[in-house]
Amino acid sequence: MGERFVKTRIMVFMACLVLGACSTAIETRTAMPQNIQHDLVVDEVVVSAEKSVKIEQSALDRLKTAVENGFAAQISGTQPVHVSLNVKDFKIQSEAGRLFLGAFMGANYMDVRVVVTSDAGMTLAEFDVRRESNPGGYGAFYSQTDATVDETAEGIVNAVMGKTGG
16 A cells, blocks of 8 residues: 555656646737728837846747737738737746746746737727746746747737637
8 A cells, every 4th residue: 555655646746747727817908999900001119128037039030020920810801000028027947947846836827918009109909918837847848938929929819810718
């Protein structure tokens, strides 16, 4: 019985190391007018970060590129808009920690304020996108920064284009 108990505890511990969870939450402050939401063409994407946020320029560049590519893959409309992204918070757990502690390291996350404006400068929509993931032990084997940025970008594009589940 004692050996079986030890094996069970080891298996549970190992499962906790590799289990992961992900979510993308969108908090709308100003909703995009539905009459133009599916008729957008994004002219410009501008990315910045709060001074207090520790994020490398390469991650900001990746966010800009991923969002631009996401919009380019959508059907273009006739309503030109500008999208401003401001990273409010960003945290990536270390790969070494992921390797040894897995899910116990806590979540990676990225919070971005998104503002969509018309050519005339009128705010059409404003919302926050929070991408949170806990890849467990698997996070030691790929770039958690790239994965978090790419998934956040997908959430941003879907929210602007009205493709969210809610």
